[in-house]
Amino acid sequence: MHVSLTPAAARHVEKSLAKRGSGIGLRLAVKTSGCSGFAYALEFVDTVNPDDHCFDNHGTKVIVDAKSLAMLDGTELDFVREGLNEGFKFNNPNAKANCGCGESFAV
Amino acid sequence: MALLQIAEPGRAVAPHQHRLAAGIDLGTTNSLVATVQSAVTRALPDEAGRNLLPSVVRYLPEGGTVVGHEAQASQAEDPQNTIVSVKRFMGRSLSDLSEATGLPYRFTDGAGMVGIQTAAGERSPVQVSADILSALRVRAEASLGGPLAGVVITVPAYFDDAQRQATKDAARLAGLTVLRLLNEPTAAAIAYGLDKAAEGTFVVYDLGGGTFDVSVLRLTRGIFEVLSTGGDSALGGDDFDRAIAEWFCARHGIAGVAALAPVAQRTLLTAARAAKEALSSHESTSLALSRTEGDALQAILSRAEFARLGAPLIARTLSATKRALRDARLSTADITGVVLVGGSTRMPIARSAVKDHFGVEPLADIDPDQVVALGAAMQADVLAGNGSGDGWLLLDVCPLSLGIETMGGLVEKIIPRNSTLPTARAQEFTTFKDGQTAMTLHVVQGEREAVADCRSLARFELRGIPPAVAGAVHVRVSFQIDADGLLSVTAREQGTGIEAHIEVKPTYGLGDTQIAAMLQDAIGASAADMQLRALREAQLDARRLLDATETALQEDGALLSETEMGTIRQALFAVADRLETEAPVTELREATSALSAATDAFAARRMNASIQHALAGRSMDSLA
Secondary structure, X not given: OOOEEOHHHHHHHHHHHHHHOOOOEEEEEXXXXXXXXXXXXXXXXXXXXXXXXEEXXXXXXXXXXXXXXXXXXXXXXXXXXXXXXXXXXXXXXXXXXXXXXXXXXXX | OOOEOOEOOOOOOOXXXXXXXXXXXXOOOEEEEEEEEOOEEEEOOOXXXXXXXXXXXXXXXXXXXXXXXXXXXXXXXXXXXXXXXHHHHOOOOHHHOHHHHHOOOEEEOOOOOOEEEEOOEEEOHHHHXXXXXXXXXXXXXXXXXXXXXXXXXXXOOOOOHXXXXXXXXXXXXXXXXXXXXXXXXHHHHHHHHHHHOOOEEXXXXXXXXXXXXXXXXXXXXXXXXXXXXEEEOOOOHHHHHHHHXXXXXXXXXXXOHHHOOHHHHHHHHHHHHHXXXXXXXXXXXXXXXXXXXXXXXXXXXXXXXXXXXXXXHHHHXXXXXXXXXXXXXXXXXXXXXXXXXXXXXXXXXXXXXXXXHHOOXXXXXXXXXXXXXXXXXXXXXXXXXXXXXXXXXXXXEOOOOEEXXXXXXXXXXXXXXXXXXXXXXXXXXXXXXXXXXXXXXXXXXXXXXXXXXXXXXEEEEEEOOOOOOOOOOOEEEEEEEOOOOOXXXXXXXXXXXXXXXXXXXXXXXXXXXXXXXXXXXXXXXXXXXXXXXXXXXXXXXHHHHXXXXXXXXXXXXXXXXXXXXXXXXXXXXXXXXXXXXOOOHHXXXXXXXHHHHHOHHHHHHHXXXXXHHHHOOOOHHHHO
């Protein structure tokens, strides 16, 4: 079981955490919503729950709860720039279909 | 594939629910667009990383349009087709523009608004503004990765209805949905007030490129109350440029900027602006003008000399500031802090003048060029429905009190002036006469005590009130103003639940000048109003007592002896007479208390009689 960050993603997370001034890492989660069934969520982490799994990537902590991990196993999170827009992108081998907007997916 | 941002814990937004919204500061000199992304507010830069978009549009002969830095660069070579500071012409007719003669444009007298003849044909200020807004829209949509659901555009507090409408039209032309127009100082207050949770009374000193606005705001726990606003819609950084340019001309024996060829005018004004900006960080700077005649003119401008040139302009900002403070009935000592807004507040002479006037170091931690757009972005985010439900939603204030007419032609104010919108207030009213089954509600706006001196907004009736004695019916009148300034008034009889309802647009047809005039009027007339109110209230009391006494005499006149009846009748006539002749308050009050005293014994006797009547035929046992 593993969830990873690209070096670019790790750098951006560290930068965001430093700017925020607090937080121990980045939480990746899957929520049931959106047009294709599931949606990704990215949040800062202030507290770790008992059922959380913690992964270390380039010195940055990635925290995933047990339920989400089942659907995120093997996912690589990248930070990309597309024109004027920049943000995180999920490369999830479990996703069978993405909705047109890419905000939600199906397994 | 949409790209994701990191959110605060528990604040991740479900897909398709985050609506893209932006705040736009459509400035005289520069414009910019900002947005809130994952709880962080930031200005959106262009590809080159520049936040500010110069509010300059150049029209090319072949029909092309260039906006921003590129257009600004061609100002000097093509001044007639390069429109700068178009905001000054918004909603203005040619006769309104006193400075039109000093500008290089070919103005035409358009329908209701001035037009500018360009290489691409005639353009109205609305079209030019729309081109600026389009450029910002393209930038925002490229940055955010989708179409904007809506925007908040800021306007100077002093913009009148025509100017606001012109701004809205420009946005529509640019394909933008305007969530609302927001006053610039209010936007700045949002940016500061919410970031820092400051409390106190603040002055927002906004010296932009073309306008000066000053506002006095009270901030308490995220709630803003606008105490007063003031300013000068024709004073800004451009005037400092012009002052430098005129000084330059005077030194070289040129009659004035207007005497130069259009190209030279632009070159000189551009050089003057560069000199002004240089003086914010240097003690002196040089400016040069090469003319087509072949000669090159030069001059050295020192900070002290510039301070002398700018002093009359700074003095104008301070006198507007003093006026605003007076309107708010405050002195400089009451001011907790001063917020600096607008690029021109970077000028050391402006900063030191504000600091000396208020005796406090002005707040300038947020970039004065961005602060308005950032505040607008926060507002847009909330209005687009992305709010976290914290409930802050400062929108605007209602400029004049709203109320309803009560008996005697008096106004009962329900929503006081300067209430933040949206707002809702209710008050209970009752019937005036026995058996009254309908009530006319007359909605008025204004500060005066008498209905005749206020502006009538609407009239409606509540019918079907169950007949009852005067004062027994409770009618709850609710005033509600929504975020768009739409007022709805509902009257509801509490016992039966019958309701009547009306919607009015209070600002319709009321220009800023009219509002100012009405306020002035109210301040000047408050003493007379108080007297009038006292008289009307005394008359109401008298009438109520007359009605009650007459009813009582009719029902229980038998309880009185001939002489008693005579005394009461006499007192009754005395009151009626004074009412009829509009006697002064004191006389009317005396007559009323005389009648009240004359009927005391009668009232007691009536009470006893009704108790005896109720008890008649019952034994003591049944009462125990």
